[in-house]
Amino acid sequence: MDLEFRNLTYTVQRRLPRGPKKMVVKGVDGRFMSGQLVAIMGPSGAGKSSLLNALSGYRSGGVTGELLVNGQPRDEHLFQKSSCYITQEDLLQPLLTVREAMDVAARLKAPRGSKAPSEEILQEMGLLEHQHTRTDLLSGGQKKRLSIALELVNNPPIFFLDEPTSGLDTVTTTQCVKVLKQLARQGRTVVCTIHQPAASLLEMFDQVYVLADGFCIYQGDTAAMVPFLHTVGLPCPRHHNPADFIIELTETPEFVTMLSKEIMNGQLYKSAKLEQPAIEPNTNQMQLKISYQTDDANETEIILSNEKCTYKVPKFEGSSASVSSLSSQLSNGNSSMAWMKMQKSDSSEYSTTFCEQFSILLARMMKQIFRNKQGMCIQFIHHVMCGVLIGTCFFNMANDGTQMFNHLKLCVGLVIFFAYTQIMVPVLVYPVEVKLVKKEHFNCWYGITPYYAALTVSKLPVQVTFNIIFCTIVYFMTGVPFSVIRFVAFCLVGNVVSLAAEGMGLAIGSVFNVTNGCAIGPSAIAPFLGIAIYGFDFAHEIPLMMNILMKTSFIRCGIVAMVLTIFGFDRQPLQCDDMYCHFAKPEVLIKYLDIEHSSVWLEIATMLGIMFVFRSMSYIGLRVRFST
Numbered sequence: 036m037d038l039e040f041r042n043l044t045y046t047v048q049r050r051l052p053r054g055p056k057k058m059v060v061k062g063v064d065g066r067f068m069s070g071q072l073v074a075i076m077g078p079s080g081a082g083k084s085s086l087l088n089a090l091s092g093y094r095s096g097g098v099t100g101e102l103l104v105n106g107q108p109r110d111e112h113l114f115q116k117s118s119c120y121i122t123q124e125d126l127l128q129p130l131l132t133v134r135e136a137m138d139v140a141a142r143l144k145a146p147r148g149s150k151a152p153s154e155e156i157l158q159e160m161g162l163l164e165h166q167h168t169r170t171d172l173l174s175g176g177q178k179k180r181l182s183i184a185l186e187l188v189n190n191p192p193i194f195f196l197d198e199p200t201s202g203l204d205t206v207t208t209t210q211c212v213k214v215l216k217q218l219a220r221q222g223r224t225v226v227c228t229i230h231q232p233a234a235s236l237l238e239m240f241d242q243v244y245v246l247a248d249g250f251c252i253y254q255g256d257t258a259a260m261v262p263f264l265h266t267v268g269l270p271c272p273r274h275h276n277p278a279d280f281i282i283e284l285t286e287t288p289e290f291v292t293m294l295s296k297e298i299m300n301g302q303l304y305k306s307a308k309l310e311q312p313a314i315e316p317n318t319n320q321m322q323l324k325i326s327y328q329t330d331d332a333n334e335t336e337i338i339l340s341n342e343k344c345t346y347k348v349p350k351f352e353g354s355s356a357s358v359s360s361l362s363s364q365l366s367n368g369n370s371s372m373a374w375m376k377m378q379k380s381d382s383s384e385y386s387t388t389f390c391e392q393f394s395i396l397l398a399r400m401m402k403q404i405f406r407n408k409q410g411m412c413i414q415f416i417h418h419v420m421c422g423v424l425i426g427t428c429f430f431n432m433a434n435d436g437t438q439m440f441n442h443l444k445l446c447v448g449l450v451i452f453f454a455y456t457q458i459m460v461p462v463l464v465y466p467v468e469v470k471l472v473k474k475e476h477f478n479c480w481y482g483i484t485p486y487y488a489a490l491t492v493s494k495l496p497v498q499v500t501f502n503i504i505f506c507t508i509v510y511f512m513t514g515v516p517f518s519v520i521r522f523v524a525f526c527l528v529g530n531v532v533s534l535a536a537e538g539m540g541l542a543i544g545s546v547f548n549v550t551n552g553c554a555i556g557p558s559a560i561a562p563f564l565g566i567a568i569y570g571f572d573f574a575h576e577i578p579l580m581m582n583i584l585m586k587t588s589f590i591r592c593g594i595v596a597m598v599l600t601i602f603g604f605d606r607q608p609l610q611c612d613d614m615y616c617h618f619a620k621p622e623v624l625i626k627y628l629d630i631e632h633s634s635v636w637l638e639i640a641t642m643l644g645i646m647f648v649f650r651s652m653s654y655i656g657l658r659v660r661f662s663t
């Protein structure tokens with residue numbers, strides 16, 4: 036597929052605190068042709084990643100201009116299915132082997148009714164011998180190749196890569212660029228940003244697009260760059276790396292202005308053979324008025340307005356199809372049209388159904404959770420130790436009528452434990468996970484809803500089990516009189532508080548897009564805020580806002596539910612070893628706290644409602660973030 040862009044601008048604005056708007060890509064034009072390996076070069080901060088993000092659709096907010104595919108305005112949905120974006124960071128699912136990661140990608144992405152040739156792709160990428168290695172143990176170059184391999188399973192005709200060589204040594208960098216060159220030679224359009232390639236590496240690229248301060252200062256064949264600079268009076272010294280030379284020129288604003296004018300901000304394409312305008316008159320569009328005639332499942336006849344050609348639709352034919360055979364299908368420039376045709380005929384957004392995505396993602400998440408032995412071990416020790424500590428502090432105290440304040444401390448302590456244990460996990464883990472999910476979602480692996488559903492379900496078994504272990508230890512060590520209903524309610528309250536807290540952590544993570552440090556502040560304050568608000572419960576005059584906050588604080592609901600669980604359910608009067616114990620009768624304590632009209636089930640239902648609100652916020656937050 037040929038990509039064109041006209042008068043493309045990309046404006047960014049810092050959100051929190053809101054900063055001034057800044058145009059980072061300034062009305063550039065350009066054209067990237069199929070079968071070509073294109074390097075977007077420029078000094079740091081020139082706008083390379085921004086241009087790549089805008090072109091790939093990875094960022095859509097703040098982008099203006101015309102984006103064309105094969106000369107026609109592009110259909111974003113179709114384009115997204117036809118392209119893939121590989122981020123600078125190697126975002127790979129942890130705790131899976133190369134083969135497992137590949138199989139998940141193949142199950143999610145391979146066209147319906149077909150089997151992606153995972154083994155052949157791994158072979159082609161030189162990863163077959165590492166197929167049983169865990170993804171986090173791969174070297175930098177292998178990670179990069181795996182990132183490419185994962186996207187190759189549905190054989191997209193366009194690849195965008197953000198700095199694929201960053202952090203790699205010279206040999207690995209060359210290997211990586213060779214792989215990209217091979218992908219391009221197979222008929223794909225491969226566009227990547229690159230810092231300052233060595234001269235030998237630069238030669239491997241077919242086309243170079245140089246940016247400086249958001250302007251295009253060169254576009255054309257790699258071989259035509261030095262002659263172009265010579266013609267504008269900036270000859271590259273002998274034995275000087277042309278990439279270094281042009282980047283050095285960008286340090287002088289006058290040169291940037293002059294070069295940008297010469298190349299008409301990307302409207303001109305400097306060819307090693309002949310010079311031609313980058314954007315030809317709309318003759319292209321005439322040629323692309325096509326009609327499809329399908330003879331059989333494999334062959335498609337495409338009639339262009341003035342010529343006729345026939346070729347095979349790229350189609351996986353079971354595991355016997357090799358990447359080479361796929362490549363040969365793509366090696367015809369026209370095959371991108373066949374790809375588009377194939378994608379157009381499949382109107383669904385993903386290759387798999389909602390249920391398939393949900394079950395594949397759930398299986399992947401469960402596998403990762405159970406393989407995280409260290410994490411599981413830490414969680415187990417944390418729950419047992421905290422249970423024993425709390426049990427020791429309040430040992431056999433639950434039946435002592437003289438210890439009213441200790442009873443309350445126990446309830447508050449338990450709720451804080453459940454809240455803190457769960458709130459920090461998503462806040463710390465989620466920002467990293469979101470990047471990975473964004474990449475996979477953007478590359479059309481799956482939708483947000485099945486991901487979110489799988490995320491919610493996958494954590495439950497382990498979380499509930501550990502909470503029950505904790506509850507059992509505390510319940511019996513503190514000596515709360517046993518009854519089945521009370522014990523069930525006790526475990527239920529703990530689990531619901533932890534789910535609400537987790538929902539809050541997810542909401543903080545996805546709505547505010549905060550990184551670890553900033554997230555700790557609000558999330559750490561939140562439970563205390565809940566308790567502080569609870570303190571107002573004893574006051575007579577509660578301001579309206581505070582009242583609303585109090586009623587909607589899951590910490591408060593948790594404490595009320597916990598008190599009602601321990602002292603409710605027809606509990607007999609507590610032992611009293613003093614002359615008089617005012618709070619020996621559970622009803623007196625409940626009345627004193629002004630919660631005699633509440634019920635455990637109502638508080639649990641309220642917490643579930645709060646959890647639902649938090650989870651909805653985080654779901655919407657994700658959707659909004661992924662759509663801009």
Ligand SMILES: Nc1ncnc2c1ncn2[C@@H]1O[C@H](COP(=O)(O)OP(=O)(O)OP(=O)(O)O)[C@@H](O)[C@H]1O
Pocket residue numbers: 047048049057059077078079080081082083084085086230
């Ligand atoms: N979301 C954003 N908010 C504010 N500024 C931004 C945002 N995105 C990019 N920028 C700014 O836009 C400019 C271009 O950024 P970009 O990441 O595209 O540069 P780059 O050429 O890829 O740099 P590098 O090679 O160092 O990665 C930079 O000055 C950067 O600070």
